Amino acid sequence: MENVLSLFKSVSNFLWGTPLLVLLLGTGIFMSFRLKGLQLRKLSTSVKFLFQKNEGDGDITAFQALATALAASIGTGNIVGVTTAIAAGGPGALFWMWVTALFGMATKYSEAVLAIKYRVKKEDGEVAGGPMYYIERGLGQKWLGVLFATFAAIAALGIGNAVQANSIAGALKQNFNISPMITGIVLAALTGFVILGGIKKIGKVTEIMVPFMAGGYILGCLIVLALNISSIPAAFGLIFKQAFTGTAAVGGFAGSTIRVALQKGVSRGIFSNESGLGSAPIAQAAAQTEAPAQQGLVAMLDTFIDTIIVCTFTGLVIITTGAWQSGLDGAALTTKAFNQGLPGPGGYIVAFGILFFAFSTILGWSYYGEKCLEYLTGSWIVKYYRILWVIMAGLGAVINLELVWSVSDVMNALMALPNLVGIIGLSGVVVKETKDYWERKKEKEAA
Numbered sequence: 467m468e469n470v471l472s473l474f475k476s477v478s479n480f481l482w483g484t485p486l487l488v489l490l491l492g493t494g495i496f497m498s499f500r501l502k503g504l505q506l507r508k509l510s511t512s513v514k515f516l517f518q519k520n521e522g523d524g525d526i527t528a529f530q531a532l533a534t535a536l537a538a539s540i541g542t543g544n545i546v547g548v549t550t551a552i553a554a555g556g557p558g559a560l561f562w563m564w565v566t567a568l569f570g571m572a573t574k575y576s577e578a579v580l581a582i583k584y585r586v587k588k589e590d591g592e593v594a595g596g597p598m599y600y601i602e603r604g605l606g607q608k609w610l611g612v613l614f615a616t617f618a619a620i621a622a623l624g625i626g627n628a629v630q631a632n633s634i635a636g637a638l639k640q641n642f643n644i645s646p647m648i649t650g651i652v653l654a655a656l657t658g659f660v661i662l663g664g665i666k667k668i669g670k671v672t673e674i675m676v677p678f679m680a681g682g683y684i685l686g687c688l689i690v691l692a693l694n695i696s697s698i699p700a701a702f703g704l705i706f707k708q709a710f711t712g713t714a715a716v717g718g719f720a721g722s723t724i725r726v727a728l729q730k731g732v733s734r735g736i737f738s739n740e741s742g743l744g745s746a747p748i749a750q751a752a753a754q755t756e757a758p759a760q761q762g763l764v765a766m767l768d769t770f771i772d773t774i775i776v777c778t779f780t781g782l783v784i785i786t787t788g789a790w791q792s793g794l795d796g797a798a799l800t801t802k803a804f805n806q807g808l809p810g811p812g813g814y815i816v817a818f819g820i821l822f823f824a825f826s827t828i829l830g831w832s833y834y835g836e837k838c839l840e841y842l843t844g845s846w847i848v849k850y851y852r853i854l855w856v857i858m859a860g861l862g863a864v865i866n867l868e869l870v871w872s873v874s875d876v877m878n879a880l881m882a883l884p885n886l887v888g889i890i891g892l893s894g895v896v897v898k899e900t901k902d903y904w905e906r907k908k909e910k911e912a913a
Contacts, residue, residue, distance in 0.1 A: 595751025718793025
């Protein structure tokens, strides 16, 4: 077992090394140039489209599709990921997370455009889409689509389910002394209640849960920042300065170079918002929308909200309270920061954040895994997969997941590769769909 674990850890470290990070970030930069900075030019328009009712094919509204994607991407990475980046790379790592997110918005836009354009309508009336479909139907490379779906289905059970359940159990045990077994039973029941109803039930739950959990967490951050308001200007000064100079050793912080700040910022940013991994377009494909480009604009808000907003608030709390100098890492560092900034209830903000963020990830990724298996085997597998998903949510709370984490981490990296091939290979389609949409819109407004 130790040898197997060591092998997967080595493979994971190799796959998540510089080449993949450069490819993920490079795709975002490439699409940003091809789309002429659309993610910045049309940001306000994307907010307007978010609440616009649309007719046409699709199982859920544009907002529900975004909420489902956000449910999957806003997870422990927003609490632990940004903390890990700052703990290793210093405050400057947060700047590189922002850079990654800004370019990642173009990637997320492109994924959604392709997901809508190449989605299919199933015999039961539901739609299905995502990288496996645009790789097969757009590039004509079904074998690559099969690879993506296989890697994603395996990753979903681990990083999208069992690992999240384990995080919930750990937070409840530490803060409220609740037995992981009880957590597992309750979690399995709640998960089953939602996902057995399919994407429409998931969409209805996430459109309520996501604003509640993100809003509640941000409110907690705002309270801490209000109590430390005098430290905010200095915090931004550290972020911008140390992004280009590195961070000297101070307190329990060992110091870091520019290279470490950049590497950690990019890797944690991608881990947080999932731009380029190929997961989010599976949810976006289910949206009711008038045009691929329209849903693409809505989809890019996923990355903006996840990293530019939620991760920034976490980072500012860690920096303004000075906790980043403690030498701690992960959830322990986040908890320390909130306890310092808001003694008493501060730690509970982190606990409830992990609880809701992780549970929402379980819901969002259940749909991703389901659609990937459906692509591989047909619709008959769905009901069995949902039952397996519920069981894994319960087991994840009580078993050791070191091997599960390592395997799913490898699958997570592998699923990104065929997806990026699809985005780059179909970049011309994304540009044409975008251009045609805005030309039609101008003609309609002029008429």
